[in-house]
Amino acid sequence: MNTLEVLQKNLAHLSRTHPKRRAAAVPAMQNLQAELGYLDDMAITKLAQITGLSTTELEELATFYSLIYRRPPGRHVVQICDSVCCNMRGADQLLESAEKYLHRPLGAITPNGALSVLPSICLGLCDKAPAALVDGEALGPLNNVSLEALLQRLQKGD
Numbered sequence: 001m002n003t004l005e006v007l008q009k010n011l012a013h014l015s016r017t018h019p020k021r022r023a024a025a026v027p028a029m030q031n032l033q034a035e036l037g038y039l040d041d042m043a044i045t046k047l048a049q050i051t052g053l054s055t056t057e058l059e060e061l062a063t064f065y066s067l068i069y070r071r072p073p074g075r076h077v078v079q080i081c082d083s084v085c086c087n088m089r090g091a092d093q094l095l096e097s098a099e100k101y102l103h104r105p106l107g108a109i110t111p112n113g114a115l116s117v118l119p120s121i122c123l124g125l126c127d128k129a130p131a132a133l134v135d136g137e138a139l140g141p142l143n144n145v146s147l148e149a150l151l152q153r154l155q156k157g158d
């Protein structure tokens with residue numbers, strides 16, 4: 001039995017409006033995303049069947065959590081925090097630098113498929129502001145020089 005089947009079994013006895021269903025949705029999304037790379041419409045439909053939530057509710061959750069991808073990301077994902085602490089320490093300039101360096105808007109994938117840079121809400125790394133998650137690993141504080149070196153390395157596929 002895989003994790004999603006276990007989840008479905010655990011939720012089966014709960015009413016459709018039980019808060020545990022909603023609470024279980026995000027980890028379920030993360031599990032499925034770990035398997036698929038991102039959550040397409042079919043994945044959202046499957047999660048709706050498992051959790052008992054509507055596809056609209058799941059869409060709301062997916063768009064709220066910046067760690068859930070509705071489109072395929074690059075092989076490497078750099079999420080730069082743009083919340084208050086990081087913005088006060090230059091995150092907005094980092095995001096601009098990333099766009100200029102890569103010659104594409106945030107969220108776009110580099111032509112070789114190697115890299116996506118995304119803005120993110122607070123990553124819980126405020127002590128490292130301006131901070132980022134790089135393929136899930138915490139990094140910070142960043143500056144324009146360290147960010148460009150990172151992007152250059154990841155774009156090459158390192």
Ligand code: FES
Binds near residue numbers: 083085087121122
């Ligand atoms: S505000 Fe950027 S990690 Fe918290």
